[in-house]
Amino acid sequence: MKHHGGLTQIELSGITGLSPATVSNIVKELVAAGVLATTMSTRSGRRAHQVTLARALGLVAGVHFSERHMRVALADVAHTVVAEQHMPLAKDHRADNELNRAAQLITDMLESVDATHDEILAVGLAMPAPMNVSSGIITRTGIMRGWDGVPVAESLGIRLNSPVYVDNNANLGALAEYRTGALRGKPNSLYISVDEGIGAGLILNGEVFRGHNGTAGEFGHMVLNEDGALCRCGNRGCLETLVGGDAIIDSVRAGRRGLKLHDVVVKAIGGDAASIRAIADAGRHLGIAAANICNVLDPDRIAVGGELSQVASCYSAQCGMPWNGP
Ligand SMILES: [Zn+2]
Numbered sequence: 001m002k003h004h005g006g007l008t009q010i011e012l013s014g015i016t017g018l019s020p021a022t023v024s025n026i027v028k029e030l031v032a033a034g035v036l037a038t039t040m041s042t043r044s045g046r047r048a049h050q051v052t053l054a055r056a057l058g059l060v061a062g063v064h065f066s067e068r069h070m071r072v073a074l075a076d077v078a079h080t081v082v083a084e085q086h087m088p089l090a091k092d093h094r095a096d097n098e099l100n101r102a103a104q105l106i107t108d109m110l111e112s113v114d115a116t117h118d119e120i121l122a123v124g125l126a127m128p129a130p131m132n133v134s135s136g137i138i139t140r141t142g143i144m145r146g147w148d149g150v151p152v153a154e155s156l157g158i159r160l161n162s163p164v165y166v167d168n169n170a171n172l173g174a175l176a177e178y179r180t181g182a183l184r185g186k187p188n189s190l191y192i193s194v195d196e197g198i199g200a201g202l203i204l205n206g207e208v209f210r211g212h213n214g215t216a217g218e219f220g221h222m223v224l225n226e227d228g229a230l231c232r233c234g235n236r237g238c239l240e241t242l243v244g245g246d247a248i249i250d251s252v253r254a255g256r257r258g259l260k261l262h263d264v265v266v267k268a269i270g271g272d273a274a275s276i277r278a279i280a281d282a283g284r285h286l287g288i289a290a291a292n293i294c295n296v297l298d299p300d301r302i303a304v305g306g307e308l309s310q311v312a313s314c315y316s317a318q319c320g321m322p323w324n325g326p
Contacts, residue, residue, distance in 0.1 A: 006052040008043055027051055058121040059110075063102050063156070064169060065089070066128050067144070067196040067245070068260070070098060072105045074113065077121070083109040095150040103159035120162045125153055126169035128197050130215040136166045139214045142233055143197075169193060170217055171208050174201025177303045186300035190293060192219060194286065195306035196245035196261055202297070220244065222289050239289045243282040248308075251278045261307055268311050279311050 007015070013023045027049070030036040035057065041050040057077045064071040068091065074083040085105050089098060106123075110116060129143040136153030138144060153166040174191035177183040183191065187206035193199045198220030202209040210216050220240035221233050228237025229247075241247055245261040252267075252274045253259055267275035290302060 006050050008041070008048040008050055010043075010048060012051060059113075059115055059119050060121055061106050061109075061123045061160075061162075062126070063106075063123060064126040065098065065102075066169070067091075070102060070105075072102060072109065074106070074109050074115075082113050085109060093146060095147040095152065095155070099152065099155050099159060102156060106160060117161060120160065123156065123160060123162050123164040124172070125156060125164055125166040126172045127152060127166060128169050128193075128195070128199060130213070130218055131166055131168050132214050133165075133167050133210070136164075140218070140233065145232075167208075168199065168201070168210075168214070168217070170199030170201040170219075171210065172201070173305055174203050174217075174303075175208055177305070178203045178206075182303040183301055188297070188300050190290075190297065190299045190302045192286070192290065192302060192304045193306040194243065194282075194304060194308035198240045198243055198286075200293070204297075219289065219293070222292070224285060224289065239285060242285040243289075243308075245307075248278050248282055251281070265307055265310055279308065282308065 009020060009023050009027060012018075012027070013020045016023065018026070027036060027038065031038055036051055036053060038049045038051050040047055042048070059074050059076055059082070062071075062073045062075070066089075068089050070087045070089055072085045072087075073081050075081045085108075087101065087105065106120075107117070110119070127138065127144070127147075129138045129147070130140050131137070132139050136151045136155075137149060138147055138152075141148045153164040157164040170191060170193040173193050174183065174189070177191050178186065178189065183189040183203060187203060189203045191201040191203075193201075200217040200219030202217050220243075221231065221235060221238045223235055223237050224239055224242060225237030229241040230236055231238040231241050248264055249259050249261060252264055264275045264278060268279050293299070294302075
């Protein structure tokens with residue numbers, strides 16, 4: 001229906017192989033449930049019932065915070081994105097300000113598609129930190145200073161007067177890749193998000209695995225060098241101190257103030273030797289960490305997303321499996 005825009009009941013019967021009477025009964029039930037709508041139209045000189053998806057089924061909103069960006073999207077219930085916005089965030093932003101901005105963005109985007117808050121069925125919120133999905137609070141302090149102790153789902157829900165569901169961004173990335181993307185049909189798989197921060201989402205036996213405290217998949221805080229640089233989590237030598245946005249920027253920053261990870265990615269794609277080297281070094285560390293995960297979990301497949309995946313090469317030699325891009 002979504003692809004055709006609208007079909008007559010006779011056409012639906014032809015496509016589905018169901019009898020016209022059965023199609024008529026199913027359409028009546030779905031119209032009563034508010035899923036479909038019917039209008040009378042004329043096809044080949046004959047009057048016919050035209051069947052379409054109900055216009056007022058509602059919208060869903062997705063909000064994705066990362067360390068330096070906020071992305072907001074509105075979609076209909078058929079997963080079609082109808083509006084999308086992206087906004088940079090200051091390095092040490094505060095939760096209250098950014099939740100206000102997210103709510104304002106959603107309001108503006110609703111207006112841009114002639115919709116209202118009443119039409120939002122639910123909001124999904126992705127956070128770059130381990131989350132308690134029940135309380136909506138970050139479970140490991142120090143990962144996102146300014147957000148510790150804030151019930152983010154509840155706070156955004158109050159601002160929007162809508163139900164808000166929160167989870168770790170890598171968990172949601174894993175779920176999305178498993179449902180519709182590179183991990184489809186792979187019930188034991190891993191999604192690695194390589195952005196300013198590093199995260200991973202685990203799909204085990206077809207479900208997102210969060211662990212006892214919701215901190216499973218804290219891939220970026222796997223210790224690779226116990227005497228290494230101090231990490232924002234309080235440990236030393238975490239993967240993120242070698243592969244994260246700050247580490248990559250620091251390694252190429254000489255004489256380039258205000259450099260962002262996106263700039264390094266663009267320069268690497270453009271052939272800049274220092275940027276390529278910095279990202280290749282990061283990729284080597286990432287490959288070693290992924291190989292360790294492979295030894296523990298033996299996943300069907302690993303998919304990699306996030307800003308750095310735009311320059312992904314195949315690191316499969318490290319762990320002997322395909323390396324899928326974003
Ligand atoms: Zn760490």
